[in-house]
Amino acid sequence: MTRVAVCQTEPVLLDLAANVRHTTETVRGCVARGADVIVLPELATSGYLFDGADEVRSMALPLTHSVFDGWRAALGEGDAVLVAGFPEAGASGKVYNSAVVLDRAGIRAVYRKTHLWHREKRFFTPGDHPPPVVETVHGRIGVLVCYDLEFPEMPRSLALAGADLIAAPTNWSRAEIRSGTEPPQVLVARAAARANHVFLAACDRRGTERAQPFTGGSIIIDPDGWPLATPAADHIAIADLPLPAARDRALSPVNHVFTDRRPHLYALNTPS
Amino acid sequence: MTRVAVCQTEPVLLDLAANVRHTTETVRGCVARGADVIVLPELATSGYLFDGADEVRSMALPLTHSVFDGWRAALGEGDAVLVAGFPEAGASGKVYNSAVVLDRAGIRAVYRKTHLWHREKRFFTPGDHPPPVVETVHGRIGVLVCYDLEFPEMPRSLALAGADLIAAPTNWSRAEIRSGTEPPQVLVARAAARANHVFLAACDRRGTERAQPFTGGSIIIDPDGWPLATPAADHIAIADLPLPAARDRALSPVNHVFTDRRPHLYALNTPS
Numbered sequence: 090m091t092r093v094a095v096c097q098t099e100p101v102l103l104d105l106a107a108n109v110r111h112t113t114e115t116v117r118g119c120v121a122r123g124a125d126v127i128v129l130p131e132l133a134t135s136g137y138l139f140d141g142a143d144e145v146r147s148m149a150l151p152l153t154h155s156v157f158d159g160w161r162a163a164l165g166e167g168d169a170v171l172v173a174g175f176p177e178a179g180a181s182g183k184v185y186n187s188a189v190v191l192d193r194a195g196i197r198a199v200y201r202k203t204h205l206w207h208r209e210k211r212f213f214t215p216g217d218h219p220p221p222v223v224e225t226v227h228g229r230i231g232v233l234v235c236y237d238l239e240f241p242e243m244p245r246s247l248a249l250a251g252a253d254l255i256a257a258p259t260n261w262s263r264a265e266i267r268s269g270t271e272p273p274q275v276l277v278a279r280a281a282a283r284a285n286h287v288f289l290a291a292c293d294r295r296g297t298e299r300a301q302p303f304t305g306g307s308i309i310i311d312p313d314g315w316p317l318a319t320p321a322a323d324h325i326a327i328a329d330l331p332l333p334a335a336r337d338r339a340l341s342p343v344n345h346v347f348t349d350r351r352p353h354l355y356a357l358n359t360p361s
Numbered sequence: 362m363t364r365v366a367v368c369q370t371e372p373v374l375l376d377l378a379a380n381v382r383h384t385t386e387t388v389r390g391c392v393a394r395g396a397d398v399i400v401l402p403e404l405a406t407s408g409y410l411f412d413g414a415d416e417v418r419s420m421a422l423p424l425t426h427s428v429f430d431g432w433r434a435a436l437g438e439g440d441a442v443l444v445a446g447f448p449e450a451g452a453s454g455k456v457y458n459s460a461v462v463l464d465r466a467g468i469r470a471v472y473r474k475t476h477l478w479h480r481e482k483r484f485f486t487p488g489d490h491p492p493p494v495v496e497t498v499h500g501r502i503g504v505l506v507c508y509d510l511e512f513p514e515m516p517r518s519l520a521l522a523g524a525d526l527i528a529a530p531t532n533w534s535r536a537e538i539r540s541g542t543e544p545p546q547v548l549v550a551r552a553a554a555r556a557n558h559v560f561l562a563a564c565d566r567r568g569t570e571r572a573q574p575f576t577g578g579s580i581i582i583d584p585d586g587w588p589l590a591t592p593a594a595d596h597i598a599i600a601d602l603p604l605p606a607a608r609d610r611a612l613s614p615v616n617h618v619f620t621d622r623r624p625h626l627y628a629l630n631t632p633s
C-alpha cells in the first residue's frame with residue numbers, strides 16, 4: 090500500500106520564509122507518519138492573490154533555490170515523494186505556476202500549469218508541455234494544477250499515459266455550494282477519477298487572502314470516484330492506496346475504461 | 362424559456378403495446394403541460410434486460426414503425442420535440458440501441474449508441490456515427506445514450522458541435538451509493554454539464570427487471586453542473602431552461618470553456 094498525505098496548508102501571502110518553514114516541517118511530519126507520497130497546495134511557497142507582477146517576481150523561485158534542498162532533506166533517506174506547487178522563475182523573466190515532483194535523488198519533474206485561471210493570466214506564462222507521469226517505486230504519479238482539472242482531456246491524457254495516481258496541487262477559490270452538495274471542484278475531481286479509473290489526490294489550501302476565501306476542499310479519491318479521505322483536525326488527509334490496482338482499467342470482463350473508447354467518433358477540435 | 366420534461370417511465374419488459382400506450386399518453390400529457398422538449402428513457406419501448414438475441418429482435422423497430430407516428434401525433438401541432446430510446450431494427454438483421462429525435466415534421470435524427478454496456482454487447486451493434494446535434498426552434502439538442510456519458514469525449518464533442526442541451530435517455534443500473542452522495546451516474550452527468558457549460562437532461566427509468574433494479578436518477582442539470590429538477594410524484598421532472606444561455610461559454614471576461622483549451626497538449630490516443 091502507498092500512504093498518500095495531502096497537506097492543506099494556509100500559505101502566508103508573500104512570506105517565503107514562513108511558508109518554507111511550515112511546509113518543510115509538514116513534510117517531515119508526514120514522513121514520520123509513514124507517508125510515501127506527500128502533496129502540498131498550488132503556490133505553497135508564495136500564496137495566491139498577487140496584486141501585481143512585481144509581487145509575483147519577488148516570490149518566483151529558480152529550480153536551484155534552497156527550498157528544494159530543504160524539502161528533499163525533509164523527505165529523509167527513504168522513498169518518499171513530494172509534489173508541491175510554487176511560482177517558478179523561468180528564462181527571460183517569465184514566471185510559471187508550477188508543481189515540482191521531488192524525491193531524495195532530487196527534482197524528478199517540473200510541471201508548468203497549462204490552463205491559467207483569472208488573474209493568473211496577468212502574472213504567469215502558461216506551460217507548453219503535457220503534464221508528466223513520473224515512475225516511482227510506489228507507482229506512476231501524474232501531475233495537474235487546479236484549473237487543469239476542469240478540462241477532462243487533462244486527467245484523460247495522464248491516465249492514458251499510465252498514471253496510477255493524479256496528484257493535483259490546487260488553490261480552489263470558494264464557489265457557491267448548493268445545500269447538500271459538495272464543492273463543484275470536488276465534483277469535477279471525483280468524475281475525473283471515475284472516468285479514468287485512477288486515484289486522485291487533490292491538495293487544496295485553506296484560509297483567506299485579500300478577501301478571497303479558499304475552499305479547503307482537499308480530497309483523496311478512489312478509481313470509482315468515491316472519496317477516501319478529507320483533512321483531519323491537523324489539516325492533513327491520509328489514505329493508504331493500492332496504487333497498482335488502478336492499472337487494470339477493466340470494469341468487468343466485457344467493459345474497459347480505455348478499450349471501450351471510440352476515438353474516431355470524437356470530434357474534439359475547438360470550433361473556429 | 363424552453364420547458365424540458367424528463368419522463369422516468371417504467372417500461373414493461375417485452376410488452377411493446379403497453380410501453381407504446383404509456384409513453385404516448387405521457388408525451389401527450391407533457392405537451393398539455395407546455396413541454397417543448399420531452400425526453401423518454403433508453404429502450405423505452407422494450408425494457409432493458411433481454412435474455413437472448415431472439416427477445417431483442419422481437420422488440421426491434423424499423424423507423425417506419427407506427428410507434429413513431431403515434432408519438433408524432435402526441436406531439437400535436439406545436440413545436441414540441443421528443444427524444445426517446447428504442448431498439449432499432451437496422452439492415453441485415455442488426456439491432457441498435459438507438460434514440461430518435463422527433464417533431465411534428467417527423468424523424469429529425471436517429472442516434473445509435475456507440476458505447477455498449479455489459480450484455481448489450483451480445484445483442485446490439487454499436488453505432489458508427491458521431492452523436493447528432495439537432496437544430497430546433499428551441500435550441501440545439503445533442504443526444505447521448507447512457508454509458509456514452511461515461512466518456513468525457515462524448516459530451517465534449519456535442520458541446521463543441523454547438524449543443525445547448527444534451528438529452529440523454531438512460532437505463533442506469535443501480536450502483537452502490539455511499540451515504541450522503543448522489544448516484545455515480547449523476548455525478549458524471551453533472552461534471553459533464555459543468556465541463557462543457559451545457560444544459561443536460563438525463564432521463565433514467567425506474568423499476569426492476571429480472572432482479573436488476575434501476576437507479577431512477579433522472580435529472581435536469583444547468584451549465585454549472587447544478588441540479589435543477591428531479592422527478593416529482595408523477596415521475597416527471599420539469600424545468601424551464603434558457604437554452605441560448607448555454608451558447609456563451611465564457612466563464613468570465615478572461616476564462617472560456619472552449620478557448621481556454623490547449624488541444625495540442627492533450628494526448629488522447631488509446632495506448633496500444
